[in-house]
Amino acid sequence: MAAEIITKEDLDAFEQRLLQHIRLLIGGSPAEPKKWLKSYQVRNMLRISPGTLQTLRVNGTLSYTKIGGILYYKQEDILKLLEGEQKRKS
Template identity: 85%
Template sequence: MATEIITKEDLEAFEQRLFQKIEQVLGGNTPEPKKWLKSYQVKNMLRISPGTLQTLRVNGTLSYTKIGGILYYKQEDILKLLEGRQKGKQ
């Protein structure tokens, strides 16, 4: 039997997905996507390391806003970055 290590970030991502699904079932509405994402959400979405995320910030590929020591990223910027990756692979 294989052992799988679950990190705190994995649990937070699972929690977020679970709450979204519960809201969909209870509210009947499609939840509006968040406009701002935290670093752990961006790392999970792009499947990158903290160092790679820092490189994207430093070289200006990904813009961010820092509030009270927490970095926030616009979801639309993340989606544009993903679209750029897809176009590059084709």
């Protein structure tokens, strides 16, 4: 079996493809992604507890809008948070 060398550029390209795939899964179709997400959707997406989501709100990591007692989060903010996590791990 031949060894295959993976470069940093290969990993960067993989990361971009993976993030694009995640965006498609989150938004459904690329033509009309959801702009606002409810708390349960954000928790499922990030795989976090309600308490962790509250901590992200309180410390300002994740902005939100409250309408009629329901909290909404911008999808682009969630994606930025995910991208930031990916950069910290690499």
